[in-house]
Amino acid sequence: MSDERDPSPYDALLLLSFGGPEGPDDVVPFLANVTRGRGIPEERLKEVGQHYFLFGGVSPINEQNRALLAALRADFAEHGLDLPVFWGNRNWAPYLTDTLRDMTLAGHRRIAVLTTSAYASYSGCRQYRENLADALAALAAEGLEPPRVDKLRHYFNDPGFVGPMADGVLTALEELDPRVRDGAHLAFTTHSIPTAAADTSGPVAGHGDGGAYVRQHLDVARLIVDAVREETGIEHPWRLVYQSRSGAPHIPWLEPDICDHLEELHDQGAPAAVMVPIGFVSDHMEVLYDLDTEATAKAAELGLPVRRSATVGADPRFATAVRELLLERAATERGSAVERCALGALGASYDLCPVGCCPARTPRPAAAGADTPL
Numbered sequence: 312m313s314d315e316r317d318p319s320p321y322d323a324l325l326l327l328s329f330g331g332p333e334g335p336d337d338v339v340p341f342l343a344n345v346t347r348g349r350g351i352p353e354e355r356l357k358e359v360g361q362h363y364f365l366f367g368g369v370s371p372i373n374e375q376n377r378a379l380l381a382a383l384r385a386d387f388a389e390h391g392l393d394l395p396v397f398w399g400n401r402n403w404a405p406y407l408t409d410t411l412r413d414m415t416l417a418g419h420r421r422i423a424v425l426t427t428s429a430y431a432s433y434s435g436c437r438q439y440r441e442n443l444a445d446a447l448a449a450l451a452a453e454g455l456e457p458p459r460v461d462k463l464r465h466y467f468n469d470p471g472f473v474g475p476m477a478d479g480v481l482t483a484l485e486e487l488d489p490r491v492r493d494g495a496h497l498a499f500t501t502h503s504i505p506t507a508a509a510d511t512s513g514p515v516a517g518h519g520d521g522g523a524y525v526r527q528h529l530d531v532a533r534l535i536v537d538a539v540r541e542e543t544g545i546e547h548p549w550r551l552v553y554q555s556r557s558g559a560p561h562i563p564w565l566e567p568d569i570c571d572h573l574e575e576l577h578d579q580g581a582p583a584a585v586m587v588p589i590g591f592v593s594d595h596m597e598v599l600y601d602l603d604t605e606a607t608a609k610a611a612e613l614g615l616p617v618r619r620s621a622t623v624g625a626d627p628r629f630a631t632a633v634r635e636l637l638l639e640r641a642a643t644e645r646g647s648a649v650e651r652c653a654l655g656a657l658g659a660s661y662d663l664c665p666v667g668c669c670p671a672r673t674p675r676p677a678a679a680g681a682d683t684p685l
C-alpha cells in the first residue's frame with residue numbers, strides 16, 4: 312500500500328483547465344485564444360460569442376474551478392496531505408505559463424497535473440500536453456529552470472467521477488413526472504470532435520471503431536445505466552450522442568447531435584429524456600448553453616419532457632478521487648506497487664500517454680508522454 316500522506320516526489324498539484332471569459336470585454340479575445348490556428352468558420356465564432364453574451368459575457372467555468380480548488384484543498388487538509396494546489400488555464404487568466412512561472416519561482420520542481428478533461432482525445436489530452444510543453448519552453452526562454460510535470464491519468468472510469476454522475480441521473484429522474492419517469496431515455500452527451508480525431512484517440516494499437524474517445528464514453532454510460540438500474544430496478548434505454556459541433560460543415564464530426572436525437576426520441580414516442588453530460592467535468596458554457604438553453608428549448612418545442620443531470624463539479628468524492636490518483640502516481644514514481652482503482656471494462660488508464668496517441672494535425676512537442684524527453 313502507498314503511504315496515505317506521502318506525495319513525494321511531488322511538491323505541488325496543478326489544476327489545468329480550459330478557462331473562460333469573466334465579462335463582455337473578455338469574450339472576443341477568449342475566442343481568439345481558443346480558435347487560434349484551428350480553422351473555425353467566422354460564422355460559428357459569431358454564434359458562439361452570442362452564447363457567452365447571453366450570460367453577460369461570463370462563463371461559469373472559472374468559478375467552478377475555484378470551487379474545485381477549494382474542494383481539493385479541503386480534502387487534502389482533512390487527510391493530512393500537505394501539498395499546495397495551483398491553478399492555470401489554456402485560454403484565459405490565470406494562464407498556464409504564468410502559474411508555472413509562479414510555481415517555479417516558489418521552488419517547485421516536480422509537479423503533478425490534473426486536467427479538467429477525463430477522456431483521451433487531442434482536445435482533451437494531447438492539446439493540454441502541448442500547452443504544458445509550450446509553457447515549459449517559455450520558462451526556459453526566460454532563463455528559468457523548468458520543473459518536471461506529470462499528467463495524472465484519465466479518470467473517466469473512476470468511482471469518484473462516475474458515482475456523482477449516477478446520483479445526478481437519479482435526481483434528474485426524480486424531477487420528472489412519475490407518469491413518464493420509468494420510460495425515460497438517457498441521452499449521454501459529450502463534445503463532438505472530428506471523426507478523424509475520434510478514430511485516432513488513445514493508444515495507436517487501440518485505433519479503429521471510434522477509438523478510445525468513443526469507447527471510454529460508452530464504458531461510462533454503461534456504468535451509469537447499471538448504477539441506476541441497481542437503485543431503481545429499471546434499465547433505461549440509452550444512447551451516446553454529441554453536442555457543440557464546430558468546424559467546417561464538410562468535415563465529418565461525431566453524430567448524432569443531441570437536438571436531432573431528441574427529435575428522434577419524440578418521433579419514436581419516447582415519454583421523456585434525461586440529458587447526461589458525461590463528457591464534461593463541470594456545468595460550464597457548453598452545458599449551460601448547448602444543453603440547458605438550446606436542447607431544452609428544442610425539447611419544449613417537441614413537447615418532450617427533459618431534465619439535465621449534474622456534472623461532478625466540486626463534489627467531495629471527486630476531490631477524494633484526485634487525491635487518490637495523485638498518491639497512486641506518487642507511489643508508482645517511488646517504485647512501489649500500487650492498486651489502481653477503476654470501474655468498467657477498460658481498466659485503469661496509463662500514466663504516460665503512449666507514443667503517437669491522440670495525434671495533432673501538425674506534430675508538436677508535448678510534455679508528460681512516453682516520448683517526452685525528461
Ligand SMILES: CC1=C(CCC(=O)O)c2cc3nc(cc4[nH]c(cc5[nH]c(cc1n2)c(C)c5CCC(=O)O)c(CCC(=O)O)c4C)C(CCC(=O)O)=C3C
Nearest residue numbers: 329331349359370372427428434435502504557595596597
Ligand atoms: C473534447 C472537447 C472538450 C471536452 C474536454 C475538455 O473539457 O477539455 C471541450 C471542452 C470545452 N470547450 C469549450 C469551449 C470551446 N470549444 C471550442 C471548440 C472546440 N472544442 C473541441 C473539443 C472539446 N472541447 C473541438 C474539437 C473544438 C473545435 C476547435 C478545435 O479543433 O480546437 C470553442 C470554439 C468555438 C466553437 O467552435 O465552439 C469554444 C469556445 C469549453 C469552455 C466552456 C466555457 O467557457 O464555459 C470547454 C470546457
Ligand SMILES: [Fe+2]
Nearest residue numbers: 436437664669
Ligand atoms: Fe492522449
